[in-house]
Amino acid sequence: MPKTETYTLSMGPQHPSTHGVLQVRLDLDGENILKATPYMGYLHRGIEKLLESRTYIQGVPYTDRLDYVSSMNNNLGYCRAVEELAQIEVPERAEYIRVIVAELNRIASHLVFIGSLANDLGAVTGMIYAFRDREKILDLFDLVCGARMTFHYIRVGGVSADLPPEFAAKCDEFLKIVPEFMQEYEDILTGNEILQHRLHGTSPMTKEQALSHNMTGPNIRAVGIPFDIRKVDGYGLYPKFEFDVPVGENGDNWDRYRVRYQEIYESAKIIRQALDGLPEGDIMAKFPKVLRPPKGEVFSRTEGTRGELGFYIVSDGSTKPYRVHIRRPSFINLQGLDDMCRGMLIGDSVAAFSAIDPLMGEVDC
């Protein structure tokens, strides 16, 4: 009688498909995964603590470095929390600009998702296409705030500068080519038999499982729960805009891909409406330069690109926050990895990481 035993395989932290520095311990029975345990913390910089030793306004550039692929959304989350704490009213034009840049950033982030998913599954060409189009959004951001990453554009009370005069035309140009490049992805990726084979039916999750891990963002919508904080809370100007919340059916990797793919269209719709309705006016609220929010605490959540991004801030009435805690969607979504990998093959674990779309800057914070 031959003796069989399970063995463990350490994937990462330098594995090319772990999107940064994540180590996953796979317990294997042959090729089948019995258990996947993520080990995190390689990229820990103590951002929460850093925020506590900076003033409220100085803290904004650090939030850029959480989920560095969608910095605008992080800036927005933090600034909204501080504004709620200090009761600052943001001018309408600033709110519109915020929506435009946040949604552009959502598209950019989803393009990175599509590109890296393709790359992880071996389709390097697919990645290049997605990154080509993301580049156009980065060009727009460069025009607006002078940076291609770590934007630090959305500030407490508004935005740092008005949109440059050529922005509207360039953004319009970009929105026009969205259907074009999306069709290209359909041709090059969605229709590709290998990609379909790798994504259909792999790492399925039930609604209960996804809820029990408290997953949010495209990951929960993929299992068929239309939970989108832009709709649920209706914060900012979002109730004004018409858009749908795409959901999946089976909760497998394919649905995770399709949900994000559809969301690009929805974001483009929002940007179009916001561009058309952009009012004139101020871009910065008036408040004292040295910001001292009253004593109290606030938890403010927004729909980040990867799910519910929450900032919990306690103020002791001084210029610096007493305590900051960040609810990072990537970190919490990653807890579903084990459920997604069990019973799958080693190769599918790569697809599972990619489909969760965790960003290690945000996971480790």
Add this chain to the structure above:
Amino acid sequence: MFGEGLLTGMGVTWKHFWGKKETFCYPEEKLPMTERFRGGHLVLDHKKCIACSLCSLACPNQAIKLKIVPDAKKKRHMQSYVHLVGRCLYCNLCVEACNMHALSWDKNYAISSWHKEEMEDELVTAEGLAYFHEVMEKAKAEAEAEAKVAAEKAEAEKTGGDA
């Protein structure tokens, strides 16, 4: 048909192969930086700077080390302005904090260096330093002249009082 999707995908590649080029040869060709681009080295306009140190106070990461000296007339001047490039977040808060618009970015993004010692950037140029010494000397001379006038006046008053 199995393989149809693959062929369609290859069709896209084929089309782009003959289409417009999306890339350019980086070191030979360079993209111009946008007007708002923040990056490269900080540049200090020494003549505008009033040594108020607001920029250094605005910096979230203490990346700006200043040496400010008062002249003979108690006015403050910038003798040395060190930008610690390695600590910089490129957040632009320093540039925005300066009411005199004395700070700007030089937009030269190729700032990588071999040694960490090179990551300290002195913004006060030789010209700036010459200007600094010039104003210091001038203030000294003025202060001396004023003191002399005051002394003469006091002397005159004294002798006037005696008579």
